Amino acid sequence: MEKEKFLQGNEAFAEGALYAGCNFFAGYPISPSSEIAEYMAYELPRRKGVFIEMEDEIASMGAVIGASLAGAKAMTATSGPGFSLKQEHIGFACITEVPCVIVDVMRGGPSTGTPTGPAQGDVMQARWGTHGDHPAVAIAPSTVEECFYEAVRAFNISEKYRNPVILLIDEVVGHMREKIRIPKPGEIEIINRRRPNEAYDDYLPYKPDLGGVPNIANFGTGYRFHITGLSHDWSGFPTNDPKRIGELIQRLTKKVEKGEDEILRWEEFMLEDAETAVVAYGSVARSAKFAVKCARNAGKKVGLLKLITIWPFPVKPLKRLAEHARKVIIPEMNLGQIVLEVERVIGGKADVIPINRVDTELISPDEILVKL
Amino acid sequence: MERYEVKLSGSGGQGLILAGMILAEAAALYDGKNAVQTQSYGPESRGGSSSSIVIISNQDIDYPKATKVDVLLALTQESVNKYAGDIKDGGILIVDEETVKDIPAGKYKIYKLPVIATARTQVGKVIVANIVALGLIAGLIELVSIDAIKKALFTRIPKGTEELNFRALEAGINLAKEAHLTVDPNLECISY
Numbered sequence: 314m315e316k317e318k319f320l321q322g323n324e325a326f327a328e329g330a331l332y333a334g335c336n337f338f339a340g341y342p343i344s345p346s347s348e349i350a351e352y353m354a355y356e357l358p359r360r361k362g363v364f365i366e367m368e369d370e371i372a373s374m375g376a377v378i379g380a381s382l383a384g385a386k387a388m389t390a391t392s393g394p395g396f397s398l399k400q401e402h403i404g405f406a407c408i409t410e411v412p413c414v415i416v417d418v419m420r421g422g423p424s425t426g427t428p429t430g431p432a433q434g435d436v437m438q439a440r441w442g443t444h445g446d447h448p449a450v451a452i453a454p455s456t457v458e459e460c461f462y463e464a465v466r467a468f469n470i471s472e473k474y475r476n477p478v479i480l481l482i483d484e485v486v487g488h489m490r491e492k493i494r495i496p497k498p499g500e501i502e503i504i505n506r507r508r509p510n511e512a513y514d515d516y517l518p519y520k521p522d523l524g525g526v527p528n529i530a531n532f533g534t535g536y537r538f539h540i541t542g543l544s545h546d547w548s549g550f551p552t553n554d555p556k557r558i559g560e561l562i563q564r565l566t567k568k569v570e571k572g573e574d575e576i577l578r579w580e581e582f583m584l585e586d587a588e589t590a591v592v593a594y595g596s597v598a599r600s601a602k603f604a605v606k607c608a609r610n611a612g613k614k615v616g617l618l619k620l621i622t623i624w625p626f627p628v629k630p631l632k633r634l635a636e637h638a639r640k641v642i643i644p645e646m647n648l649g650q651i652v653l654e655v656e657r658v659i660g661g662k663a664d665v666i667p668i669n670r671v672d673t674e675l676i677s678p679d680e681i682l683v684k685l
Numbered sequence: 686m687e688r689y690e691v692k693l694s695g696s697g698g699q700g701l702i703l704a705g706m707i708l709a710e711a712a713a714l715y716d717g718k719n720a721v722q723t724q725s726y727g728p729e730s731r732g733g734s735s736s737s738i739v740i741i742s743n744q745d746i747d748y749p750k751a752t753k754v755d756v757l758l759a760l761t762q763e764s765v766n767k768y769a770g771d772i773k774d775g776g777i778l779i780v781d782e783e784t785v786k787d788i789p790a791g792k793y794k795i796y797k798l799p800v801i802a803t804a805r806t807q808v809g810k811v812i813v814a815n816i817v818a819l820g821l822i823a824g825l826i827e828l829v830s831i832d833a834i835k836k837a838l839f840t841r842i843p844k845g846t847e848e849l850n851f852r853a854l855e856a857g858i859n860l861a862k863e864a865h866l867t868v869d870p871n872l873e874c875i876s877y
Contacts, residue, residue, distance in 0.1 A: 319837075490721065
């Protein structure tokens, strides 16, 4: 069933989610993410899945968590204002270890901001939007094809590590149309959550298993257990025991850290001998690649590190480029968010130069080229 | 072939994003080229300014927005004022003769044509002005085959409107055949 399509990033993401086995979508339409809900509303009922338009974004996230606990592969899609509303429930999904995928198609903010204009202002929100120490996984595709493949990967990661996975798509990528080849079924590995095999009476839902990830049963499969946003022990019931609380919070973060080889993804372009490196993500990485090609044509030693996974932050490739790059340029459609991580990792070994734009226009190659 | 950039601009509701989508899909799926289409519009479903950018190339397309536009279609005065400066030297500006009164000076070829009037009187429905424009652009630039455009058009329009849309496309193609450059003696900068 191999086929070529000409799709928007949003539509390709929906195709990827369906490929990964997503069978539940709850959401509240919002620009510039609505095409994902539209696509899922059309496709899911035809595949015996469920699409619910909820009364708001908070309820959507609640429905996603409930559906996932009952065994569904569940997702929602929103934009900044809705992403803000979902934060409390995202924290709940982190501590209760409920697999789910949340798409935030970024528009100009804060508040209702600029509904149809691109931005990358939610990068830190994806990391720290919900309170307390928690692991965060966030991915920022820059092509329509990546929207598809990263959708599959997002579901795989969320199922394997039992953690919410956030997609930071910016408006340019979400609405941009490109050709994409939809892979055949079976061409990409699909990972499903592990199931418990203990006797019902011995079952401890939060007992760590492979990689520190517990095998939490799907509701309705015969296991009786308790789910709570309170700090809990292996039984799932609340605890005030500092030892158990400490173990839980450490384990949550560590289970994702242990998976970094699989979770982190980036692309290196002409970095081998680069004296100047551009670090970019999302649609801006496309402008950066264009600028790097122009500068290379002019004989300059420049390269691009394109981040696909943003959280956890890919430290390794940055440390590597800092070995020979004297200048690192960070263009972002915000007032400087990922640049803070870059500065932390580079540790003064190279000049770090941000390029920022918050007028909801994509940073142009020219703006990057003048700094190369 | 290097990047070729087409920008379709006007007001929200004129269907220019759809026209751009069809042009890009035709090039990408049926003509074996690379194509990227992006758009820019306001929160209004009608009115406000709206534009669609199509980049066509035989190479990878990185930057998805316009750098220097090869062809600009403008169906409102506001859009021609806003985007005429983006046209590359020797590029093409197509304006609707009914809605655009003042053409900014620049080093581009100008076609001032009855796009909207053709849709209204010849085809019979003003809403297909976008498809007339699509046929016109296809006829003028000859970069994407008419056959490919017809295939893409067919998959992107509501069932039952095929006849209307295909007539609009033909009307646009014919408009291109009869089109001649507008040379305005008041615009001294025009070099074509």
